[in-house]
Amino acid sequence: MKKFFSPQSIAIIGASTKSESIGGILVNNLLANNYHGKIYPVNPKYNQIKDLVCYPAAKDIKKEIDLCLIATPAPTVPGILADCATLKNPIKNFIIISAGFSETGPEGKKLEQQIADLAKKYSLRIIGPNCLGIINTQNGLNASFAPNNFLSGPIGLIAQSGAFAAALIDLGTRENLGFSCLATIGNKTVLDETDFLTYFANDPKTKVLGLYLENIKRGPEFLSVLQKICQKKPVIIIKAGTTAKTQAAIITHTGAMAGDEEVAESLITDCGAICAHSLSEFLGYLKIFSYFKAPVNDTTILITNAGGPGIIAADLVAKSSVLNLYEFSAAEKFHLQKQSPEASSFGNPLDLRGDADHTRYETVIKELSKNKKIGALIVLATAQVQTNIPAIWRTLFAAKKYCPFPIMPVILSDTIASLLTPDIPLANFDDPLYAVQSLEKYYLWQNKKNININFGKSAKIAATRQKKNNQYLTQVKNRQRSILLYSEASHLAASYNLNILPAQRLNSLDPQTLTYPTVLKIDSDQILHKNKEGGVILNLKNSEQLSIAAKTLQKKFAKTDLIVQPQSEPGLELIIGLKKDNNFGSVIMLALGGIATEIFNTKIFFSPLGNTRYFENKIQTSPLGQLLDKQGIKLQTVIENIQKVSALANENPTVKELDLNPIIFYPDQPPIIVDIKVILE
């Protein structure tokens, strides 16, 4: 990867003298930032571009080439790759800027497959196609057709959308946010987010990572790398393309399939990364990790020259589930009042009054900086008649040096725009919301680093069981069925000691073993939603009621098997489920069952590779955990069942979906699974 970000020599295939064409912009961008490597434009049309010799083809360069940019029409790309890969000094590293691949349809998809095949054959490392290129601000390398107005700084950006990167560069200039490296990864035929994540983990200039992703190519590897890097560096992720409708947009955009946002957010957060839900959030998180110290603890002080905005900010801290408002002791108030008698209130917010100048800010900040109990300081300022915003800005910057906790400026004034320049390396939050939210995330990230809830490196597999189940499921599949019957699903589940409520077929019923009340239901590999379709009759109290019910169902569902189960005792109805996610493979879900399922939409997703501590931690911190607690149900019992389903998921990759719904938990007896559905791929 070093050859990409610090190449000694670059060839540009499709270079151009036209400064508005992509081939022209690429040459200009490489020349514009004092990049010191060798630059070889390639285009048979020209002998010279700017002051550079232009070569007819890559083979004519006859020098070692660290990196090759390709900006020619899509159909020419496979040929160019093959040529470059078979030179005497073969080229191994490519950035394919060209569009016109899988994002455009079947034809493009074929071309992209050719690229993938060539990469495999010749061990090529390729970024793109359909990308903007990469930038390394540390050595002036702009190997992209992005604008040249980027600032240098601590952010490593990985973007699946080139336009997103371009917008970030532009907004970065406005917000005074600088980048170490930017990588746009396009269709990620060869190199993907996981490769760049790995690289940025070890890049010393990159202190914080920002990712824009629409899908995740190698989900499990991504999580594994992410988990490691989050122990050292904060990673902010904006995951777009969440909904079915938007997925259509993604297919036409980079030809990728989008995954389920909720699962992605859950697993990404498990790894210690931070999900941003809007551009404003994303910028806020990049700001705090770029410029500010870590909060020393969760107590926060607000100082302000403006009552209203101070109260808005204090509301946010007071409502936060992470931060707390610091409360001054009487002695502290007395002392502060002596230092700054002009301030009107020594509560929180500490109101410096509308006529506060920068020295009043400074006096109070200096005083507070000595207080070891303070975790962070949020400083608000509005431009009132006597306010000198530039002087306050410089005061806040100076305070960074002597103050042990972060000082976050919330300057609510138009004046700030002209102050946000690299001369003063500091960022401003122009809404208290994003200052507080960012502080929360910094605090959580810092403390999460210490929680070790590693995913298992590889799942434990019980080989004999796996083999048996595999044979069993293959038999079902051979019968051209993907939905298992109740008896089949029960058979599978039983091999994991899942406690499925027994069922007898109505037509082979042993009346001796039958107890009332009982439940009659259909058992079908066609009708998935039995309940909804009226295929379940509950609470049958005697044989008469049972036979009436049987006639009803037989009439309604001709040729469908009927099964009889004992009626279960009421308890806490939960769902444990398993789903193959587009991005991450098998994931496990724990949710509230019964009638409230859809209304409260309370669910937790797990990786089936998680350890016990991971399951414990996720349930305990959720509403479901509180519910278990209130009902006196042992957390351990729930976890055991999740682990059984995890084992089933890990050993049976052909299971596409599984539902234990409901699994009823009790305070004083083992849980019972009343119904099970299994769907194969």
Next chain:
Amino acid sequence: MKKFFSPQSIAIIGASTKSESIGGILVNNLLANNYHGKIYPVNPKYNQIKDLVCYPAAKDIKKEIDLCLIATPAPTVPGILADCATLKNPIKNFIIISAGFSETGPEGKKLEQQIADLAKKYSLRIIGPNCLGIINTQNGLNASFAPNNFLSGPIGLIAQSGAFAAALIDLGTRENLGFSCLATIGNKTVLDETDFLTYFANDPKTKVLGLYLENIKRGPEFLSVLQKICQKKPVIIIKAGTTAKTQAAIITHTGAMAGDEEVAESLITDCGAICAHSLSEFLGYLKIFSYFKAPVNDTTILITNAGGPGIIAADLVAKSSVLNLYEFSAAEKFHLQKQSPEASSFGNPLDLRGDADHTRYETVIKELSKNKKIGALIVLATAQVQTNIPAIWRTLFAAKKYCPFPIMPVILSDTIASLLTPDIPLANFDDPLYAVQSLEKYYLWQNKKNININFGKSAKIAATRQKKNNQYLTQVKNRQRSILLYSEASHLAASYNLNILPAQRLNSLDPQTLTYPTVLKIDSDQILHKNKEGGVILNLKNSEQLSIAAKTLQKKFAKTDLIVQPQSEPGLELIIGLKKDNNFGSVIMLALGGIATEIFNTKIFFSPLGNTRYFENKIQTSPLGQLLDKQGIKLQTVIENIQKVSALANENPTVKELDLNPIIFYPDQPPIIVDIKVILE
């Protein structure tokens, strides 16, 4: 009120030659904006300020004074008011800029009371004290010490914090937001938000209202006025000071008590107003109502030159519970492609590609503007190498004229700052989030206007019942108790036909009428949380179990009465409650009961003055409505019980809190109230 916003003559008591003092700024501000009324500075120290004659005292002016600004130290204010009010031509209208009243403590509170008394005695209309003043951009009146850089426009601003108004003026300049009038209301000793709301309702230049409030002085009147104005003009409210901790800040800020945010938000929204939860939201709503047409329907189209940001925006619309992504038909796509062959995708977002110039934007917008099925258009642009942001900006402005639906710009570029000037009356959303959120709120506001869920003008009172209950509660109070015993609370509730589960005292138990299982609990006016303190024993199956339980409770709660109730059948446990809110007086709550109450925190607040349609509408659109539906419980039954509690609230203002918890609802039998608590003021 017209005398405040369009005075013919103004006296400034405490005027000064010092341009940095408040008295000096007031004079300068009045002179700075071509305000044509007469200006009379008053200060015994000067003969002249600027070119104006300065008077020693108000009595020396000897002209009619429409408005008098006071900026002298707090202790002098009552005397000045008395002097002015007793002139031959008495002054009636004042703005008291001076601080130092109830916001500072008991001394200030006394001074403020003097002002209130004088206002009553002499029928004075007073804004403030402790405010910034008012501005009317229509006639150049800046009767405030706010900066002079405000833009003129359609927004009427009412702010309880002067600093909030100052910040809004400043940010308004940045965001190209203009104001018709601004009123800062300070401690609102006499005139308050309801007065200004009434005035702005009829001010033709005010098209949208923005309010910053920390408390609401005359809650019921405020709601009544708000409901009327929201039928005509959108009202955006930011309600700060939500939490106990922040309330402390409010007391020191304007000496007002803050109310409960959830209640405020609920009732304010019932009136058709829009609550903003952050400064960014507030600005977003002001933008859309200032500059944009109403959405024609709920379908939205996104066009973009940037894939990633387009997908982020599409995700927001797809996830919206209000808006929908428009789907182009095959014929529409074909037609669009003919018009603009360069675009890469005719999905939603419609991707114009990174090299789109303003004419490509124009072509597509013109084409879309003919489509009658489109409700709104969100236009994204990022600055890529070939992008001309100013040209796109002008194109979007021009499109306002011919396009029947709103076109909302989301320009993600630093360049936009220089384009946001009054020359082009248009606003930009710099995060797709706020464009989508604002569009949602506009759509909802427009459609809510048609729903008539009026609060009753005055509650129906059953006079005989009211009198009886009043006597009964007075007796309890005379016994120095504010918590009613179960029997007393039941007695009160029974007069509203609330179906309370009967209870017998254990020591006067009739064993003949007792059925098992039964429940034993304490009945105390001291212990409010029986359950938590272990004062309830459920499911006693026979007399033996009952007598063991009785011994247990008697030991634990000596001298406390015990009562016996039949065990109720399981059903849907809800809470119906009543609380005296700080801002709005009595409010009614419907919430989920049982163990899930605090976990899911599902609750609805109602005004007890609402009509049946109001209760219906609020429940039906909530999770509780879905729950009732799923359980087969009649909405009407729930509403009847809410109406009974409403009647109780309206007729018994001394009831501070009431809890029916739980009230169990069933599909096929009347609800039962298992426990009741009543607390008097």
